Amino acid sequence: MGHLIADAVAALEAAYPPGLAQDWDAVGLVCGDPAEPVDRVHLAVDPTAGVVEEAIAAGAQLLVTHHPLLLRGVHGVPADQPKGSVVHRLIRAGVGLLAAHTNADAAWPGVSDALADALGVAVEEALDPASGIGRIGRLPRPERFDAFVARVEAALPTTAWGVRGAGDPARTIERVAVSGGAGDSMLHLARASGVDAYVTADLRHHPADEHLQRGGAPALVDVAHWASEHPWCAQAADVVRRALPGTTVTVSTLRTDPWTLGARAVPAVAKEIP
Template sequence: MPVPRLTEVLAELDALWPPERAEQWDAVGTVCGDPDAEIDRVLFAVDPVQEIAEEAIRLGAQLVVTHHPLYLRGTTSVAASHFKGRVVHTLIKHDIALHVAHTNADTADPGVSDALAGALGLRVIGPLVPENGLGRICELDPPETLAAFATRAAERLPATAQGVRVAGDPDATVRRVAVSGGSGDSLFDAVRAAGVDAFLTADLRHHPASEAVQYSPLGLVDAAHWATEWPWCELAAAQLDEISDRRGWNLRVHVSKTVTDPWAAHHTSSSAHHTSPGAPN
């Protein structure tokens, strides 16, 4: 069976997640790698961090595909004295290429939110934002309470220190759900327009979340950013596996299970009464 070259693999990845679909501010595509290098093992991960580079070395991978960019805001140096430069040096020293599919994977069909919906066992009925394909509107069959839906998310998504936070009436019935992998509190207008019962995403900030639950009985389920995007790695790996089989390539595809969520621990707040500064005791 033939071993593909990097340029051949990247052509297939760009067909799955066209770089022109990325947001203008994004940094997608190939960070490092020899186009003529032979690729027989690929590793998918969410974050291009040192732990993933070292995992690729142990695995013998020649290509790492991550969802998050390494240099989102650009750089003038890849010196190994900086942690990002160290990743680049590590990869190049071991002849490992790095390729990024970020917002172009968010809006793909299937994409990040499809993978999230699949992990939760939801039936996708359409995009949340039809203009760019971001997010998904899904249905629960049969319906369940918000508390049960949050438990579903906690059980089916990868475990993180944050776990899952919930806002809204735990006994409210959830039939239709909006999901968006990664940071989603910029999508509340679309969520309200969709008329869903609950919204599952990550990185919800205080004010948008507070306004959302005051505005309507919308239930909110806030999971860790990494956990909502990791299912895409499995979807992407399966897509590349199918391409490899169709092309007759000798290519093995792996998904990293290394938890690169930055939060390491979670402590539940005390139930003791707290008073604000200057308030009478």
């Protein structure tokens, strides 16, 4: 007897319990019939139209994404609107969609564990014990901050956003905090933890600047939001493979980071504007 979409949903919700999701979040099965068979599952960070076409081309009956398609309440999903067109395309192709968002952030292991593992950081504890989000761990051996930034760049998918570091290049890095996705709301926790570096995404100018003015400990590494969460796809793929033996599981190769153009490092002095 083959597997059903319900079996895949059960496996993923056991690994990433919906009860861990923030109350504002929208997780779980977005569309699809739990009673339908599944022998191919596709995983991605974002449920974009391109990812949906990739899932269909892979022959998947279920697409699993980190980011929800319908995060905010809607009154309809007309096919002439971007999100509505995705729903219609999925249904017409017979593909279900499951979102595991902040429940995957808070689960252990979850999104930040996958990020830490990609960076070679051995996890020891949660960055925010109250929510279970973010991780603190150690590198195999201490290294300079500039070498650590290079480590992060080499470990994550390349994006136009790139990898940005703020701190003394010669600073010694051993204990590291990570948080997949936007993490400047937990900058105070990283500071209080006494780690040497904090890796996250979407660090804003003013919080980062104020942090540096206060001494700059820990050093900061800012990466693209999509890149910080992409390692989770492989982790979730393993969940499905273990629970549904014989199922073909694929991970998206599409770069769905919205930023597509970028420049390399710039001089410390801004170019004079005529």
